[in-house]
Amino acid sequence: MNQKIKNSGDWFMAGMLVRYECPHQKKGLRPKNGTLWLNHVLIHAPSPALAYDKAVALGRKDARSSNSSHLWGGKWKFLGLAELIPIDGDIADGSELLWSDFGRTNQDRARSFVQSKARLIRQAEKEQQSNNGDTPNTHSLSAQGVAGR
Numbered sequence: 001m002n003q004k005i006k007n008s009g010d011w012f013m014a015g016m017l018v019r020y021e022c023p024h025q026k027k028g029l030r031p032k033n034g035t036l037w038l039n040h041v042l043i044h045a046p047s048p049a050l051a052y053d054k055a056v057a058l059g060r061k062d063a064r065s066s067n068s069s070h071l072w073g074g075k076w077k078f079l080g081l082a083e084l085i086p087i088d089g090d091i092a093d094g095s096e097l098l099w100s101d102f103g104r105t106n107q108d109r110a111r112s113f114v115q116s117k118a119r120l121i122r123q124a125e126k127e128q129q130s131n132n133g134d135t136p137n138t139h140s141l142s143a144q145g146v147a148g149r
Contacts, residue, residue: 005091012043013097014055015083018063021075038082040098042091052084 005011020035041058045051056078063078087097102110 002092007087007090009086010044010046011087011091012045012048012051012055013083013085013087014041014043014051014058014081015039015085016041016055016059016062017079017082018059019077019079021077034077040083042087042097048084048086052081055081055084 016039018037018039022034041055043051043055045054059078063076085098089095
């Protein structure tokens with residue numbers, strides 16, 4: 001059964017920037033070299049303005065709840081939104097949710113973005129395992145992460 005979520009222009013993908021700050025920083029100094037994450041979440045809202053507000057509230061709430069249960073004593077800090085992208089069309093298995101424009105590129109560079117099946121499966125399995133525990137994962141297969149390899 002192919003289930004769909006009807007989209008009347010009221011679904012958005014929000015890119016939330018969160019940073020993990022280590023507890024080893026000296027007081028009075030700005031934290032440096034914290035781990036920065038760009039988390040993408042689906043937001044259902046009737047307008048971009050309400051989607052923005054909803055995503056910011058969710059980001060703040062998630063950071064607070066993660067801090068209260070964190071094992072390492074560090075702190076997650078919600079920095080804000082980096083992206084707010086309207087989702088086109090209905091949402092179903094196989095739907096395109098995000099895309100990246102790499103601009104003009106030659107064939108060799110374009111092929112360099114393709115990852116092997118074994119690597120992608122290994123990375124996905126690693127993600128599943130780390131998401132079942134309470135350890136931060138290090139997944140970064142964004143367009144910039146792939147392009148930087």
